[in-house]
Amino acid sequence: MADTPTRRTYLKRTGALVGAGLVAGCSGDSDATTETSSPATDSETATTEAVTAEQTESETATAESNYATELAPVGSVTLDSPPENVFTHFPWFPDMASALGRGDTVNSLWWEGTAAGLDYFTAEFDGFDVEWADEATEYGFSKERLYELDSDLHLVDPAWVTTQDNWTRDDVDEVADNVGPWLGNYYSSYHASPPDEWADEYEYYTLWETFGRVAALYGERSRYEALASVHDDLLETVEDGLPAESERPTVAYLSISEDLSSIYRLRLNAPGYWNSHTRPLGATDAFGGEEFSGPFAQVDMEALAEADPDVVLALWTVTDTFDFGTLTQNLEDDPVGGELTAVRNGRVYPQGTRWQGPLMNLFQLEMTAKQLYPDQFGAWPEYESGDDYPEFGAGEQLFDHRRVADVLAGDV
Template identity: 75%
Template sequence: MGDDSGELDGPTRRDYVKYGGALVGGSGLLAGCTGQSNDGATTTQEPIERTETAAEETEGTATASPEASYSVELSPVGEVTLEEPPTNVFTHFPWFPDMASALGQGDTVNSLWWDGTVAGLEYFTAGFDDFEIEWADEAGQYGFSKEQLYELDSDLHLVDPAWVTTQDNWSRADIDEIEDNVGPWLGNYYSSFHATPPQEWADGYEYHSLWGVFDRVATLYDERERYEALRSVRDDLISTVEAGRPPESDRPTAAYLSISADLSSIYQLRLNAPGYWNSHTRPLGAVDAFGDDEFSGPFKEIDMEALLEADPDAILALWTVTDTFDFGELKRNLRDDPVGSELSAVRNDRVYPQGTRWQGPLMNLFQLEMTAKQLYPEEFGAWPEYENGDTYPEFGADERLFDHRRVADVIAGDT
């Protein structure tokens, strides 16, 4: 990472982009110590007790100001105001490019990490006519430098600055420098699994829902109509799920896993945890096969014996609907393994593919439908057998849990 701290001469991005309000910081004390998880997330042994800023389904809406500028508030940056919608936007984590595409603004994204985002979104949107992932060629590497941000000269950086300061050669002063000389920051990474932010940012840090963050991004893009239309689709989907799922006493136990095809690594994830990484599993209310097992970070490595002890009715296997993963091999290896073959989910053929927990609103809609069918086939219709390379199933209109055509039309501009 770069560590330039020099000032630039001449006019800066501030001449064209206003950034209101100071970055929220402080020296609040953390409960517990922090570390680095396998996916780069800062974690803590004892998460700070906080609640999301509002109920996930009713989080407040930001709107354009009377002066036709576009203002939002989001922790930890406070207020961000743009004079006009951004046309050149830096992203890093996958949920923001998904948001841009959902708003018909995918061509504004100039950078992101992890090309698996492209494969995942391609899988879910295969049934959309003329849908293009404009940022498909922008995927780069994990992390970024100040030099890279100066070169891209973005109107907006959709990244949580609190997370950025955990990366090599990034300080609070560097964050301020980029804000002053290039453009503002907007992101809320630690809401992903309600992790504890760095100590410097902990005082006043608030959690937001996935769709609450999407709300703010839509306002800055001046895409309120698209957002409201998509939010209506999701609200209807949530209502359908809540009305149709069986009573809690009749729900299956499920294990939410990141598991390699050769079974050499198995990671347990929380099924019903707060945060937007679980925004497609939590609303379904299935029973976590591991109960209230506590661990720090977003996941915990386990072995096959621990999985058998939990013995879930269903296994949700993360990261498996891409052409880089052999889902058939995974199922064969589970059947052939002396311990895995004893699992109820394996015996009853209830090992299911999943997409990514790094989901934006588009993937969230499809993953809610997908997982509802996997966990509750009698209520919502069975999930079909998945073969490597398959695209998202073409369910009939009476089999869909939300209006796929409506979503495609909204993205295309027909709100």
């Protein structure tokens, strides 16, 4: 990418990030360390301080603008003003924009279920709208489409883009030079390996570290810091309330169809932001240490019976396109599924999406904590398709819902 100003932005490609405050492996933040980090002690309480220090350095170095950040593999990005027209693809970035009060800037995203999921979790917040709900489109995008949208900022990992059909690194550089810069880090999702040509420029970040950098470009650091403080308090509440490891349930984290025809297991305690709502809870993966490549692996009912989890977490099931009651009934009626410990004890629970941004992450961490540890955090109520997220009383909330609503309304 060129080191020259464009119409909207000055973009300087730095390659690998330098400085202890900028790299992903911040002390105390197991999301950004290696896969050997302990899920039981996972904490991101240093996130606010680390990102704040990084943003201060960035602003000092670029005095001509307050809208600056650094994120591998792009490097440094500086905007002349907050972006008003923003392209996204994966769902965590629209969530971030909404959390910053800038959901109206999102001009595109993939998977319409993103809006339904965020609607479910934020139903109690009067006046909060998912402003990009009608912007969902098909998976993938062309260079021509990006020229047509003429976005100020592309919240997509350019390394990932070069793995898609008809995209090269030259194409990525062209869009950055002629339209607007990129910012994204897809492979932090589950600490996958980036394409070889990007490997030397890559670092891993937590969801909340990435959120802080997006907030800097929007000029919304105060909102970010307020929400990050809520998140830090939530993690502390969870850590303080966890039972001894010997008392924790075994859990199968699944993507499962209503008719049971397809069952995929996901990692429960892996690094990366796809597990930022399950890893801090430190439960035992019912499938043990069995390795597999990619983000998920297909299993059958017999393999699930062999694992025999105490709890089943069923991903993608709090949308209006999934009938959770049909799923649980089919499990009860199945000759193998009906014998599962989780089914017999009524411990099959709905989940949202691993493609979570900061708002979904807050709610999903609270949700999953109650599902796994009802004695410690309060029971999760029975869910029926079409329900909104429960309105827990102040004494039942694991984070301050009112505070989050205030931040979304602009009171930071």
